[in-house]
Amino acid sequence: xxxxxMNHIDLAIAIKTSQIQRxxxxxxxxxxxxxxxxxxVWKMNKPKTVSKAIDDILKISVNEIxxxxxxxxxxxxxxxDENDIDAIxxxxxx
Numbered sequence: 001x002x003x004x005x006m007n008h009i010d011l012a013i014a015i016k017t018s019q020i021q022r023x024x025x026x027x028x029x030x031x032x033x034x035x036x037x038x039x040x041v042w043k044m045n046k047p048k049t050v051s052k053a054i055d056d057i058l059k060i061s062v063n064e065i066x067x068x069x070x071x072x073x074x075x076x077x078x079x080x081d082e083n084d085i086d087a088i089x090x091x092x093x094x
Contacts (some may be wrong), residue, residue: 005050012057013037024062036060036068 001009010030017030037060046054 002055003039008050009053009057011041012054016057016060019064020062028062028065029082032065032069033057033060035072036065038070040068 012035013030017028017033020028020033025070037056041060041064043057047056
């Protein structure tokens, strides 16, 4: 895929992100959507065409995004030591 194709994919991700923000989760970002696509839908099967990529983007659900982000948070939390966790808790309790 060339840079023009990537622009179309980025635009579709931005549109999907905007839709999710309006309908469900205001704090979702384009990075969350893209990370979910790369980590689940496209992990083993990258789309071969722009139209397939855009179709995948428009089909992804809020539940899929939340499930993926939750799993990533659990994995990252499991790799933290006690000092890292204390720093996060202190930061958010102020």
